[in-house]
Amino acid sequence: MKLLMKAALAAGLAMSATSAIAQVKIGALYPFSGGLALLGDESFRGLELATEERNAAGGLNGKKLEIVKGDAVDPNQAVGEARRLTSVDKVAVVFGTYSSSLSLAATQVTELAGIPYFELGAISDPITERGFKNLFRSNPTAKDFAASMVDGIAEAIAPALGVDAKSLKVAIIHEDSLYGQTVAGYQSARAKEKGVNVVETLPYSAKTVDLTPVILRLKSAGVDVVLQTAYQNDAVLFFRQAKEQGFKPKAVMGAGGGYSLRETAQAVGYENIEGALDVDFTQYKTNPAAAPGIGDFVTKYKAKYGMEPRSGHSLANYVGAKVFFDAMASAKDLSAPAIRESVLKIDMPIGSTASGWGMKFNDAGQNTRVKPFLMQWQGGELVTVFPANAAVAKMKTGLGQN
Amino acid sequence: MEVFLQLLINGIMLGSMYAIISVGLTLIFGVVRVVNFAHGELLMVGMYAVYLLFLKFGIHPYIAALPVVVLLFLIGVLIQRFIIQPLLNADEHIQIFATVGLSTALVNLALMVFGADLYSVNAPDVRRSLEFGSFRVLIGQIVMLGSAIALVIGLHAFMQKTTLGRAIRATAQNRNAALLMGVKVDRIYVISFGLGAACVGLASALISPLFPATPTVGTYFVLTAFVVVVLGGMRSMYGAFFGAMIIGLVDSLSAYYIAPDLKEVVYFAIFILILIFKPTGLFGLGRGTE
Incomplete structure (x- = not known):
């Protein structure tokens, strides 16, 4: 025992x-x-x-x-x-x-x-x-963000406006540190590949205290769609000064950064940032079906x-x-x-994970089945608006509440 | 042509913003002879003070100017009394290190208290744009221009007409002679630093509605302010004002006609040329007075 x-x-x-x-x-x-x-x-x-x-x-x-x-x-x-x-x-x-x-x-x-x-x-x-x-x-990666933004012009913005994508005048503006340079570089390359009509590419310092010259250039060039890669300060300046200078583009789209942050929206005012598009990691106002x-x-x-x-x-x-x-x-x-x-x-189709991404890795170890969603500021919330199956709201055009 | 005129208007408005920040720096540099690297951080402190008054009590930034000017005056007095004064006879490098250290400490203090996010005072009346034909200018910018002019004229009159002003000028011209004439030089320094900081207090109240506050907001302005001060001839209030206007216009025009990311290159190039051909600055009083 x-x-x-x-x-x-x-x-x-x-x-x-x-x-x-x-x-x-x-x-x-x-x-x-x-x-x-x-x-x-x-x-x-x-x-x-x-x-x-x-x-x-x-x-x-x-x-x-x-x-x-x-x-x-x-x-x-x-x-x-x-x-x-x-x-x-x-x-x-x-x-x-x-x-x-x-x-x-x-x-x-x-x-x-x-x-x-x-x-x-x-x-x-x-x-x-x-x-x-x-x-x-x-x-x-940054390249995926840039591709989603440029493709969004033809796939989402042009149909929402009911115009031909080629007729839209696009401007790329970005802060000139590594972040802005990288994303804007990929945007330019993608735009060239897809035949997007880019009329202005303007880098500026994120520490600038005045963006009105940039806005006046966009205004003189008759720009319809602005792609901006910005931190907080410059995103706030852009929205405020665009309003003050009476610049009314048909669409403005940001690459994460300052565009995704609530504090930016609060500083700009929800009524002024209304309609701003944003490409970033999947946020929470996304249709669970996707x-x-x-x-x-x-x-x-x-x-x-x-x-x-x-x-x-x-x-x-x-x-x-x-x-x-x-x-x-x-x-x-x-x-x-x-x-x-x-x-x-691993072989998972797009739309099979909680962020909506698929998973398939190439030889370099990079997941190739990711296409970031398009989101938009609506009523003080960042909601997913494109593609349709991931959207929880209809995409708006224009900027600010009318 | 229309765009050109709008750019001129914007340049003047930008210039008045630089002017109002640079006046205090000119005063501190001209009298106390200290290169105050924490100047931008004083602006940052002022902007957070304006923001807090707005957030907690709903005080309009223009009304907040009064308490913030007083607050900044006191902060300036304390900095001079407890940081600069003990180092007055030390090597200038030591004084510079002291202000750089103060600047770093203030930025990190703000990061601890407020975090890295930006905060903005909501004053839509100040941000309304007035339209003159096809030209636009913000009410806040017009107030800024008016205040900058009033501040420069007021400070100049104060320096010329009052006893205290004369004592300050005497101290600036020759510290030892002023001391022999019975001027309490230490107190003059404390008051001058306080006044310089108070000017920044006014600047922060005027800038707050137009520009969000972040811990590093000072660094956005301070380099330009240094250029303005040197361009204006180091000690001249009017010099600082016109120097600021020049920088504002160059900033606005070159960003449009050349490229937005090259505007600093343009105005630093002009700055270097002026220093080569007129080393005492545009409104300098000649060699040996700086």
Whole structure:
């Protein structure tokens, strides 16, 4: 009897020992402090929710996922934290990163260490253009944003106006740092490819205190559609001064940034930003028919954090993390080549995830089945208006309430 | 032609905005001889003060000008008394480092308190545009131009006619001689820095309705303000005013006719040319007075 108990005890100990081992450590590399912390944390919440959901459903083939956080405040620290995660904490994979410069730095470390890196939110194209084998990105890139904007002119704006797309005079204006330069560069290339009539391309400094000369140029050129890539200050200036100068384009479209932020809309005034279009990560006023599970996500988010999601970043991270967890589960082991093989096998059509994106990865590790939606400010909310199956409201033309 | 005239109008309005920011900097530089790198951050503090008064009490920015001018005067006095004064006999680099440090501290304080988002005072009456034929100008811009002119004339009169003004000018011209004549130089410095900061307080009340407040808003204006001050001959109020007008016009015209991202290149090129051919600035009093 005594022997039996001893054996049972030993077995129990052994079992608890194995269950302690039966964990998969995953790294979470985001800016948790410093200037990028707000949206870094918002991004992390998506990963956190996906992890909890996975663990509640039995984990990764019976093994629990355990998040190890790395705080990447700047590129230097991103490198340091990536080294710590891969060599000290010995994580199986790393998720990240929200900011492109952090991602570019951290992924070099993981690539050298042979640890898979799943990028869920950084949009700079070159991240997946460096020939890395163990880097995969689920979110759309700057090029995808630019393509959605330019294509939106012919596919959404021209039909709404009831005119031929070729007859619309388009202007590209952008702030002249890396963000604006990159997006505007892709826009120009796409516009050329699609035969869009671009009449003005005007870069300006985001620190400018006056955009009236830009607006007067657009006005003199008789511009119908303005594509702007802007931070907050310049987006506010543009809307205010366009109104003051009596410039009334048929459509204005922004590439995320300042256009997606509520504070921008408040500073401009809801009645003045009414009708402004925006291309960004999927936001929450989207038809669930095109983004199955989006409502579920918001419910879970509110239950855990007690507030509405602060931006679309959490959703983008949640969607990407779920897909990569599936790929890890179906890989034959957690070695880098096995995970790569498994990720490249993913084949999900557009409209099958909570952000509406499909998932199909090319050789460079980039998801090629993403086309960001067109959203519009209507009544103080950013609502999805295009494509039709994702729309929750009809697209308006013109700018400001008449 | 129509566009050209509209650009001229915009340039003058932009110039008056630069002028009203630069007057305080000119005063501080001319009298205390300190290059105040925290000048833009004083503007930022003023703009947040105007915003808070508007948010909490619904006070119109133009009425908020009064308490904000007083607040900025006091802040200026404190900066001079506790940061600049102890360093008055130190190397100028040390003074510059002190103001740069102050500037960084204020920006980060604002980031902590308000976050990185922008806040805007909602004053639609100020933002209404008046139309003269096909030309447009905002009410807020006209008020700014009027205030800039009044401020420059008023400060000039104050400097010429009052005893305090004379003492300030004497201190600016020769600190030691003024000291020997019985001028309390330390107090003059404190008052001058306070006055310079108070001018920024007025500027922040006038700019707030037109421009949203962010922690870094000062950096948008301050470089231009330095150009204006040097262009105007460092110590001359009228010089600063006309320097600001020149920059405003160049800014407006070159952004339209050349390219919006090259306007800084144009006015810095003009700035460098003026410094080469007239090193004391357009309205400078000649070598050795700066």
